[in-house]
Amino acid sequence: MALDRFARHIKGIRNEEILKAALKEFGQRGSTMRIEDVTASVGIGKGTLYRHFDSRIELLRAVLAYGVRELQLRALAARDAADATADHGLTAVIAELAAMNAERDPASPASLCRLRVCEGWPEPLDA
Template sequence: MAEVMRADARRNYEQLLAVAREAFAEHGTDASLRDVARRAGVGIGTLYRHFPTREALLEALMSSGFDALQSRAEELLAASSPRDALLVWLRELAVGSTTYQGLPASVMAALREEGSELHASCHAMRASGGRLLARAQESGAVRADLVIGELLALVAGIAWASEQSTGHDLIERLLSLSATGFAADRSPGSAPA
């Protein structure tokens, strides 16, 4: 929030975030906003003053996670293996995307909708992931025709599939299988797929 909030407004804001975090953990990203306001002890109008849309509330909850993924990508740019760095980042993205039921779909929608509240946070994370992908492509470890949007869609699909099953073992397995598919073909005389 650009302007300084009054103390009571700040308390309401923080309380709404805490309750929304719990509600989204219990019921997914489609949790009732009326219930969030009620559990926070404020009216629905107060919730909408702070968070005009569900996406604005999600953005407030997820922005620190997206910022962490952006920073992590920047750190991984110095890793000795560009391929492994990319896979580490994709794994962290997939696991983080399972924080709330329905989050992978919300993130993919935000990446498509430039006007959404989540888009700016997602865009910075996407750009950092794009630099990791470019580095892995330049090293010859990843196929040159892969673009970051496709890779993020793949990871969102993996996170969604993981939501439908139990545990993060599926994330590991599907990422491993996917990495085989986006690896550069190194056989002599082979054309890119």
């Protein structure tokens, strides 16, 4: 039992490493991102990546969901750091999102929209 929990924990850590690397690679290369670039960044082989994600599309869907979570966390942190008023909180969130776009952060709204558009996903992505 403890071994199963440990294995799941390690798999979760590896998943996050893969998602961070894939989000960064997509942020830098857009739709020309290659699986080889992601695996090299994490230090794993393609087989290991495909044990975590069945296909490139599944990986990209997971990257989009991961990026949205990162975006939410940063927006909430900006809101919480602002004054208690709604106006200040909203202003802080907008400023943070604008800064992410300006920095070309892979988790920025612009990057996440580009990921969706480049992959031609017209339907909602339920990740």
